[in-house]
Amino acid sequence: NAGVMQNPRHLVRRRGQEARLRCSPVKGHSHVYWYRQLPEEGLKFMVYLQKENIIDESGMPKERFSAEFPKEGPSILRIQQVVRGDSAAYFCASSPEQQGTNYGYTFGSGTRLTVV
Amino acid sequence: DAKTTQPNSMESNEEEPVHLPCNHSTISGTDYIHWYRQLPSQGPEYVIHGLTSNVNNRMASLAIAEDRKSSTLILHRATLRDAAVYYCILRSWPLGFGNEKLTFGTGTRLTIIP
DSSP states (O other), X not given: OOSOEEEOSEEEEOXXXXXXXXXXXXXXXXXXXXXXXXXXXXXXXXXXXXXXXXXXXXXXXXXXXEEEOOSSSOEXXXXXXXXXXXXXXXXXXXXXXXXXXXXXXXXXXXXEEEEO | OOOOBOOSEEEEETTSOEEEEEXXXXXXXXXXXXXXXXXXXXXXXXXXXXXXXXEEOSSOEEEEOTTSSEEEEEESSOXXXXXXXXXXXXXXXXXXXXXXXXXXXXXXXXXXXX
């Protein structure tokens, strides 16, 4: 299966701990997008990255959240000092670099973060 | 990206066609109409997209009004596996800073009745 792989699928953290969410895009895709979905709510854009660059982080909270997409390896969404309000499903999507036509993104199955 | 309006929920009987409407009265000439769906406990899944002409693929059909101010996603024969939240999203083209991301609304929750 060449889809977007996210791990872990479920993550439980105590308040104050760090959460690291990983996303491996579709092979050959160099653009990654992170979204957050709070319980019973819609998906909210967080950040858009290309290899080694953050392109649009307009949806990222100003503190405790960071994202990276290194030249080698998966994209990482990092949440420091988690609070209960961070409990949500975090989805990653990817797209290829060459966009010759207007096509769809491929989403992963998400990481469900629970802060206790 | 321009805004879309969808009914909050719809029901349909299994094995019958489903027509999911979407209004986008402020659509611009370069906005593509995209549809995604999200099955329970899954990430969104691309369904179909179009600009002006009606589009068909293995999953669904997209009917676009002549003035492009509305569109309808058509599932020809709904199954229980089609129960999901369906999102209608406008995406401007060409892509540039700020419009690469998809902006999801609240979508339509489709319930399939056995």
